[in-house]
Amino acid sequence: MTNLTLPYERLTYLENFGHSLKAASYLYHPTSVDEIESIFKFARQNGLKVTVRGAGRSYNDAALNGAGIVMNLTRMNKIIDWNPKTGLVTAEPGLTLENLWHVVLPDSWWPPVVSGTMSTTLGGCLGMNIHGKNNFRMGPIGEHVTEFTALLPTGAQVTCSPTRNGDLFHSMISGMGMLGVFTSITLQMKKIESGFLEVHAFAVPDLKTHLQAILENAPVCDYTVGWLDTTAGGSGLGRGQIHAAKYLHEANDPEMKKGLQVQNQTLPATMFGVFPKSIIHYFMAPFTFNLGFWGVNTAKYVASLRDETYRQSHAAFHFLLDYVPNWELAFGELIQYQSFIPKETAEDAWREILTISQKRGMPSHLGVTKRHRPDKFLLTHAVDGFSLALDFKVTRGNRAKMLVMLQEFDKIVLDAGGRFYFAKNSETSPESAAKFLGAETVARFKALKQRTDPNNLLESDLYRRVFAV
Secondary structure, three states: OOOOOOOHHHEEEEEOOOOOOEEEEEEEOOOOHHHHHHHHHHHHHHOOOEEEEOOOOOOOOOOOOOOOEEEEOOOOOOEEEEEOOOOEEEEOOOOEHHHHHHHHHHHOEEOOOOOOOOOOEHHHHHHHOOOOOOHHHHOOHHHHEEEEEEEOOOOOEEEEOOOOOHHHHHHHOOOOOOOOEEEEEEEEOEEOOOOEEEEEEEEEOOHHHHHHHHHHHHHHOOEEEEEEOOOOOHHHOOOEEEEEEEEOOHHHOOOHHHHOOHHHOOOOOEEOOOEEHHHHHHHHHHHOOHHHHHHHHHHHHHHOOOOEEEEEEHHHHHOHHHOOOOHHHHHOOEEEEEEEEEOOOHHHHHHHHHHHHHHOOOOOOEEEEEEEOOOOOOOOOOOOEEEEEEEEEOOOOOHHHHHHHHHHHHHHHHHOOOEEOOOOOOOOOHHHHHHHHOHHHHHHHHHHHHHHOOOOOEOOHHHHHHOOO
């Protein structure tokens, strides 16, 4: 890749995961550090900007770069080293969580933190510092990285750990891919005895009870997540269902070895053994309107009224977004709004947000809640509290009104001491970003940016939006 050009055939329209944002970029697929370095050199010589992209699972413009270069790293997906005795794995940034757990599970290990889909890449996971259903216990994925190497736009190659180049370690993890490119990542896996979890599912009648249940289950469970009925109002506002899960151990799992086999974790490709999941999104589409959302949410809540305790594979519990392939296509265009609010103010803030969305005739079709704790990463989104993720269908008729409403939500969240997550929200303004990050954090990030990328080669549509570039 020494003679890089920008031929027309490389010009590609890329989208975010929800298909609500698009940008034309020159797309490259480097397979080595040398090729990444060549792209940086070419961009520097031609005044172009570069964005790093993984699986493209972000709901916003994090992996978009209009009129610039996009480096898709999914071909850099090798496992460099795996030690089944210590649980340490070193891999390239394009390795997906799916390929990772396929390798480590048979040796009784599991990734310590995973997203709701197994399609995300390790580089993307670190760039956004993903959290899972166990954030209250395990923190974000960055807390389990022992070391990484990265190529900076200056051409320098650095090795970072919590004690070596610690400032870069805690800023590149969470840094949106704007300080350098991960080239190898060493991650500590979580030792498990069983491939199954014991899950307790139970209904909660309102928002206060919902949040209290998450708070109470967090200290005694390994994973906790809530589904929230976003269409219910009145005394039922915030009602939903909690799923609290615990690890199973050898003493209470007679099928321990069976659960550690990859084929017994893989999500089935059909429903009821006959109906292909790959076409289900076509049948979902007729229900993606307000009355349909209400019907689906109401039916789900009624079905959840009976408490259940059952065993579920790790893959089935964690990767709910992978149950139905291409499910987001049913909505046409989709955005997700996620807020993180301290436990003292979350109930009032979300009560106001849910009420406004219903009154405006733009209710979310899905709400997901989690328990969180703070972490030490520079651009952290975490608080000692909860998160609420809301999915919204975007149409030509509601796009402008939706933007206004979400910016109103931003004010409510900020007034409640909340924060945002740069992998999700697509409306966050520079003013909102500056307010929740704080002036000192913004100054530190910009100073690191000047040090690692003095020519501002690394830019994305997200970076330009939230830092007013």
